[in-house]
Each structure stands twice: as C-alpha cells, then as structure tokens.
Amino acid sequence: MTQPKKKTTIILFSGDYDKAMAAYIIANGAAAYDHDVTIFHTFWGLNALRKEAPVPVQKGFLEKMFAKMMPRGADRMGLSRMNFAGIGPKLIKKVIKKHNAMPLPQLIEMAKEQGIKLVACQMTVDLLGLKPEELIDGIEFAGVAAYLADASEGNVNLFI
C-alpha cells in the first residue's frame, strides 16, 4: 500500500500508572495499525520517562525537592484510584501478571521497539527541574509547535 501513513498522537499529561498504561496500550495498538505514533509527555507524564536509577546532576533546592517527590520512572508511578499509599500499584502489578498483560515499563520498551516517537515537552522538563540525562535514551525534546504539527495531521489525537 502506498497511501501515506495515518497518524496517532497522544498527550500524556498524567503521571498515574494506570492512565499511562492506557496511553501506551493505545499507542502500541496504533503502531500495529501502521500509524505513525507520537506520545508527547508533559507535566507529570514526564515521570514515565525518568530513569529508575538516580543520576547525579547539579540543580537548585526547589528542583531537588521536585525530583524527590516525583516518582523516578514508570514502575514507581501511583494509581489514579485506589492507590492506598502505594499498596494499590503492587496489587495491580500482581493482577497484570496474572492476566499476562504487559506492565508499563515493558509497554514503553515495546513502544520504542515499534518506532513510536517519544517526546518530552521541553518547557515542563525545565519547570519540573528535570535534566535530559535523567530521562531515558532515545527520546526527543520539543514544544507545542512540534506537537501541533503532528496533531494537525493526526487521525487520532488523545489527551490522557
């Protein structure tokens, strides 16, 4: 088929494990539909892109506090409902395993494998005091214009 590829764009604003999981499942599904897929991470959604291990970087007091209070990586994110101070995510991961579904870190890995474009919103990266080296490799940094360029040609555009 020579027709131009369809496009799916997803804004991941939420830093909740369950919402991010939904976003990545849709993204992976869209890639299987042969869409060009972009996930634009902004605000709390950026935490899905953080490396699990702490990266030594120079930053100010406020930025350090932000870094401490936000989950370091997809696996540490909480649930939007029934988080129960961290017990909820443990339970849901059990259920995910039981049903042979894919946990979020693997969904992100698969997204990369499928060539899904992972974008970090530069402005919110700066706001939250994150440094590029604290985020996983293979992602791009961009702003609203780059998102709109993709979204204006998008067949599916979601905000999660």
Next chain:
Amino acid sequence: MNVAKVLDAKGLACPMPVVRAKKAMDELESGQVLEVQTTDKGAKNDLPAWAKTSGHTVIDMKEENGVLTFWIQKG
C-alpha cells in the same frame, strides 16, 4: 488453505496479539496467509478490525477450547 506462517499468541493480552500479528504480517508477501492463535477474548473483535483497516482479509476463524484461530490473508 496454504498457511505461510503460524503465530502463537496464546496467553497474551491486549495489545499483544495485534502487535505480534502486525510484526508477523510484515514478513509475509501479499496474498500469503497468516494463522493467528490467541486466547484473548478481545481479539475476536480486535483482529478482524485490525485486518480490515490494514487492508488484509480474514478468510476464516474458529473457536475451540478457548483458543481463537484466525486465518488472515495479507492485502
């Protein structure tokens, strides 16, 4: 029916059957048939929808002992 490739997606949950099917289909030539076996109940609607949108044809399907088998011809 000439099956060019068999994909065992049993035990995998959404979105894996479709993701694997796409990968397997990429390796086939137009007109060849892919057999997909899955235990994901959602795949009953997912695979035909995916096939239709991607330009493939579901030739046949059967359900046996909780295993759904699809034969999909590449478009």
